[in-house]
Amino acid sequence: MNTYEIKTxxxxxxxxxxxxxxxxxxxxxxxxxxxxxxxxxxxxYTPEFVKIQDTYYARATHVFKVMNQN
Incomplete structure (x- = not known):
């Protein structure tokens, strides 16, 4: 499964x-x-956190990835 990181x-x-x-x-x-x-x-999402479902994750300490749609 190919994934890519989303940052911005x-x-x-x-x-x-x-x-x-x-x-x-x-x-x-x-x-x-x-x-x-x-x-x-x-x-x-804010400059510091991303909320996925019911949990907030710090952008500084976590990586967010999505599956490649190709």
Whole structure:
């Protein structure tokens, strides 16, 4: 499954509008990506946080990915 990272406000806005499923990951102390939440649509985003379903995730410590639609 190919995924790509979304970082910018514009990418988060597009994901929120399209209601595409966004996966949340973080990096372990050993440099391994860990899936924190298999995700859902973006409900709210701010410069500091992204809300997916009922949980807020810090943008500074989490990575947000969507599946490649190709």
């Amino acid at each position: 406000d514009m990418e988060l806005f597009a994901a929120a509008l399209s209601q595409i499923r966004v996966r949340v990951e973080t990096e372990s102390e050993h440099g391994v990506d860990i899936i924190v939440d298999y995700g859902g649509p973006v409900k709210i």
